[in-house]
Amino acid sequence: MSKWVLQLITIGLTMVFCGLTPGQSIQWDEPTGQAVLVSGRLELVVQTKDGINAHRLRDTQTGRVYADGDYLWPGGTFPQLWSKPVIKTLPEGGKAIILNGKLADLLISQQFTIPQGKPGVILEKITITNPGTSLLDTSRFACGFARRLTDDAEALRSQFCYIPFRRYHSLVRDFTPADMIPAAAGTVWGSEGWAWSQGQNTLLITKYNNDDMEWSLLEVVKPENEKAALRFGGCGLWGRGDPERAASLKPGQAFTFGITRFEVLDGDWKDAFYAHRAFMDGQGHALPNDYNPPVHWNELYDNEYYFKVTAGAFQQPSFVKETQKKYYTLDHMKAEAAKASELGCECLYLDPGWDTGPSHFVWDEARLGTQRDFIKMLRQEYGIQHLGLWCALAHTPPGYTDPKPYSVDVARLDENGNVITFLWQAGSPDQHEAQPVICSYSPAFHDVKLKQMLKLCEDGAKFLMFDGSQYTGPCYDSSHGHSIPLTRHEHVMGYYGILAEVMRQYPETLIELHDPVLGPSSERYTPIYFCHARPATFELWGYEYMWGPMGNLLSGDSTMLYYTNLAYNIPIYLHINLKDDNANALVFWWNASLCRHLGVGGKHPDENVWQAHKDAMQTYLRLKPFFTQGEFYGLDEMIHVHTLKEKNAAVINCFNLAETPETKTFTFNLSQMGLSANAKYEIKGASSFKQDGDQMEVKVELAGRDAAVLEVKSGK
Ligand SMILES: [Zn+2]
Structure with a gap:
């Protein structure tokens, strides 16, 4: 069927069903003040007589009821409608009903959307506006659907599963509403998504907000003299107080929370993961086309430099220089390139030490020759095509980025306008030095970093790792152009701005971005997809499970990689220490299976293990498209399937x-x-x-x- 015929049919359907497909409808009945939305088997009822009250959400096929109580708004009352509900056809297809009301000092707009051609899916979106003349604290604003709990044994036994982190490190975190009831009042569970399963019926609840960090929230509320109810959907702040921009509203200001997407499906938690992944693919958080990242060899594990400087006075420039000259020379890098070549790696990745000082980002020609000559050497002498570089951003103490190459304008200022410093107590006491701490958003830092990264790409770097990416903390310097003080949100967007500009000018570059709030760690705060595909893309960090990957695997910690792959197609990058592996290449294959961008390093002292790694790499390279481009399925944590459909x-x-x-x-x-x-x-x-x-x-x-x-x- 040709494209234009399909288009004509689509146009026809749009005309007949006014933006919806069969089995989808929105009905508004003015006399009763009731709206009924039907999207396939998912039915939503909103009553407006006493105010905006989305009080019923159910699966008409199985009869399972998701929401059966009054919608929970702050203050225990409903927003009073101040205008007639509006039903509109959306330009992207589908239909929405918009309910506008007033709740205490706030104007509330609640929109429910039925996306065209997606039976079983309903979207919720909430906007809050301050119509008054003074600043409103909205940090405690939270709302959501209600499911009464106490009398329904089946509902109490239903299961919640975190998406993507069903296991966080080794801990399996599935829980039931019954488990939630004893929690202290105000305990809120947050996740990018939830699979809420009762037998083989699952409601997928995904929060999607690519403008502000936000999560899908659950809470058990116990209003006075009333029975406990589970709150879900809706919106609210969570974690460290995100979305930060919703925490207060100036007069006339509005904030729109991210959508909550409800999807009913037959299946269990894993089916919900796949549905979540399909939705995220549709938002652009998908595998890049023809994704084929080079396999990395990391010089770190066999080179003494990093271990010397982190054991000694990492921040003393004289010590760093001396150690670089001793342990990070062209010959040292050639020795690593030789191992990389013997194993079959396609990129030599240089961890800390390649530049002129701690996070200077200036290629050290004096030690390593020019960057272009270095790449030429890799290609001609070792058959290695690419160079990858560690690039740590501002860091926070005790992580260290040398502030000296920048102007004083990079410093964080406290509330009184004083420079915030940190006392570096390394080396002998006479070497201890208080140095300014960097504000990540300061133009003097930001602009220099961007120029340096562009230069590294211009000179042929294929891969950059954005390490040291953690929030640098509140800063009160009004000349930096950020809010007073600097917000997490601005910090993240600032770093994303550098990344996006590098990708715009050098689209072939691969960039791995550590968690932009927490930086280098095994923890994850920022939603996995946040800022991805806006339009620049990046790779995810493999939760630091690089140093002792055998222990991480045996403890169950690195199952986080497995669950991330079930929930997202965004590639993970990690370079693992092969010296921790065994002769069965267990660690090699675990990470090859779960990190679409594979990096390794560290030659195992046992020749049998090294040979096993060489054999494994040959097999990996022969099958590489399955691992880099294949659709990932998990039969269980220990059986992974990579399918090339074509x-x-x-x-x-x-x-x-x-x-x-x-x-x-x-x-x-x-x-x-x-x-x-x-x-x-x-x-x-x-x-x-x-x-x-x-x-x-x-x-x-x-x-x-x-x-x-x-x-x-x-x-x-
Ligand atoms: Zn600042």
Whole structure:
């Protein structure tokens, strides 16, 4: 069917159904003051007689009721309608009803949208406005749907699952509404999304806000003399007080919270993860086209420089210089390039030490020759095509960025206008020095960093890591152009501005952005997708699980990588210490399977393990498109499927963390893994397999602490 025919049909449907598809409708009944929205099997009822009250949300197919209590607004009353509800057809397709009301000092606009062609989906959006003449504190504003809890055993046993962090480090965090009731009043659970499951019925509740950091919130509220109710959907501040821009409103000012997206589906928490991922793909938080990042070798693990400077006086320029001259020379880098080449890596990544001083970002020609010559050397002598560079931003103490190369205007000022300093107590007491702490948003810092990064790209850098990205703290310097004091939001947007400009001028560059609020750590604060695809993209940091990856795997901590892949297609970057691996290349394969941009480093002293890594890398490079571009499915935490639909083929990684051998037998539906059910398949690497139509049973033998790579191909 040609494109214009499809367009005509679409136009026809739009005309017939006024922006909706069959099974979707919005009905407003003025005499009763009731609006009923139907999106496939999801039905929402809003009563307006006593004020705006979205009091019923249910699945008409199964009868499961999600909301059955009065909508929870601050103050326990409803916003009083001040105009007739408006129903409008949206330019992007779909229809919305907009309810405008007044609640105490605030104007409230609540919009419910039925997106065209998405049966089972309803969107909620809330705007608050200060119509008064004085500043309003809105930091405690929170609202949402209500589900009465106490008399419904089934609802009490329903399950909430965090998206994406079902496991945060090793902890599995599923919980029930019954688990929430004993929590102290005011306890709020926040997550990018929730899978709320009751048997095989799941409501996916996703918060989406790419302008301000915001999460989907849950709370159990216990109004006086009333039974406990679960609050969900709606909006509110959470975490460190984000979205910050909603915390107060000047006269006339408005704030629109991010949408809450409700989607009903048949399936469990994992199906909700996949639905969340599909939605995020649709918002542009998807894999870049033809994504093929070079495999990195990181010089860090075998080079003594970093360990010397972090053990000694990291911040003393004289010590840094001396240590660089001793441990970070062209010959040292050539030795690392030789290992990278022997293993088959495609990019040499230089961690701290390549520049003229701590986070100077100026290539140290005196030690390493010019950057262009260095890349030429990598290509000609070692067959390594690319150079990657560690770029730490402002840091906060005890992380260190040398303030000396910048003007004094980079310093943070306190409320009294004094420069904030930190006393660096390294080296002998006479070397201790109080130095200014940098404001990340100061133009004197920001502009220099951008110019330096552009120069690094101009001279051929393929990859930049944005480390040291944490919020640098409140700053009261009005000449910096930020709010007084600097907000987290401005800090994040400032760094994103540098990233976006580098990507605009050098679109082939790959940038990994550490959490822009917390910086280098195993924690994640900022929503995974935040600022991604606006329009520049970036890679995610693999939660610092690089130093001791075997321990991270055995403890369950690095399952965070698995759950991130279930929820997002945004690539993760990580460079792991291979010296922590075993002769089965367990750590290598775990990270190859979960980090679409793979980095390694550290030659294992045992030649058998090194050989295992060389063999594993050959297999990895042969199958690389499956790992970098394949659709990721998790049969469980230890069985990962990477499918290339256009090839109708997949790679399956299986892991055994136990010390004893394991015979793993598992079944899956081919069609659920993106494979055609009509083909006959062979599985290389399995001890046996049996196909019965769409169903495949696989048996694989694994040694203790072992990884297997299975190749699924359709036969001729
Ligand atoms: Zn500042």
